[in-house]
Amino acid sequence: MTVLTHGHAVTDEARNRRFGPLYSRNARAVIGRGLMATKSSNWMVMLSGFFEPVLFLISMGVGMGAVVGSVAGPGGQEISYAAYIAPALLAVSAMNGAVYDSTWNVFFKMNFAKLYQGMLYTSLGPMDVAIGEIFLALLRGLLYATGFTAVMGLMGLITTPWALLMIPASVLIAFGFASFGMGITSFMKTFQQMDWVNFIMLPMFLFSATFYPLSVYPEYIQWLIQAMPLWHGVELLRQISAASFTPATAIHVGYYLVMIVLGLMLTTGRLRSLFLK
């Protein structure tokens, strides 16, 4: 008797699941793969992603902060410029990480590393892959947010225990961007099109009240900025960092919850376009 011709009990087990053509409830295998790959080769990339906002904080917060002095915080209290921009930088880094993971990374693994091609020839469905990759992006976001919050603490920029809520809030922000990013990637065919993603992200980073308050803009620009997701992320984390909660806090959280739901609907609807040709 040979190994290849007996009962096939193992694959029968997999075969008897009935969860449609797109999902086999095995996203954990994709997550396991991601963790193993990180362990053996990707950890340098992880490290650079952690340092980016830290470097921004040091140069802008400490350097620029020496010129700017103190500014009005979310509750109107005087805070240092570094304390003012640190939550904003955390929101930006949550956005960047999630968008990178769900667009460029997915695009590359799809079209060049052919990683998903291999996965999709197994029992995995596209939804397993999407859930697994989004989970990994959020896990990475969680690690970065924790590290950055620790740096803020070391720099004396944290004054309330409420600030720890910035960590789960960052994951919420990352989830909003990641769920949308993957759906958007399904429309992309070339690297040139992928550049549009950066074209949208950079102005959002610069103008979403990241480095100065929204009030510097004329009213109609303010409305435009307030429609953008990053502004809600910046404001949310800034409020949390100072424990200055208002009804607007709920609106910011609500904005992301809606974004997550819509993003997941888009991505789920586009799974076949994304992974199956």
Add this chain to the structure above:
Amino acid sequence: MPELHSAEGTSKKPVSAHETGPEKHKEPAAPQYVITAENLTKTYGDVIAVDGISFSVPAGESFGLLGPNGAGKSTTMKMIGGVSQRTSGNLTIMGLDPEQNGPEVRAHLGVVPQQDNLDEELKVRDNLLVYGRYFGLPMSYLKPKADELLEFAQLTDKAKAKVDALSGGMKRRLTIARSLINEPRILLLDEPTTGLDPQARHILWDRLFRLKEQGVTLILTTHYMDEAEQLCDRLIVVDKGRIMAEGSPAALIRDYSTREVLELRFGSERNASIGAELEGIGERLETLPDRVLIYTHDGEAALEEVSARGLRPLTSLVRRSSLEDVFLRLTGRSLVD
């Protein structure tokens, strides 16, 4: 050479997470054919990649799709795996539609794609383990299985190596080993030996032949006729998305060609014009840019006749007919352009 049987001589029964009684999940009545395609069609925009092909493959057969690049072979393979959606027609694998039951169908498939898509970020053995996890298989089953397959692929001493440190032939063998991790009933091989040197090809053929002996159904695309002749019980000749002929290699040669072929080269200038002077020798004459082929039952006799007519070819060769000749006859073109 290591056998795929476990080294200790005992068959290792894979451990299922939930071993179920035979009647608990009703197995559909064993289909006579593991693959049935009817009028299978795939178009990309205006391009018709697969144009209404029909075929059936019984369990345990080694079935080939022979054709030039762009014939629609890989597209057909992708539809079988459920990773490409057909435009029209019917397709069932083990009684299931791969589009509706993708994960279930693929649980029974092993796939060796045309280009290796090994996970470059993982080590050799980890590639097998992680791939097995994609099938939802437990580590307790996968660890011994991975070692066994590394042995089968003659890669045991490379277990901890990085994938990009492997040679082309080793990567190909690892891809085949990976495709066997779930003990597939059907193995899809898309151009399995393209780009390999002759020695690596023969090692691979040997491995594939062993799988065939163990009852695995092999579906193989190739544009190498020697590969098709070596490995396929039956094959379809595909060109421009259509089936040109179907049968065993020997039957196809018998039906579409003669027993022997006399190849003559008169130099590129004269090959085209010599046709008239060779008229009547053999059963059929085929003029290619670089040589003239005379199809005949007796190549030596035909060559004597050529000499008797006072013709002096630069080189002459008598050989047996191959699938290449079948393809030439069917399409008027060579397999490898």
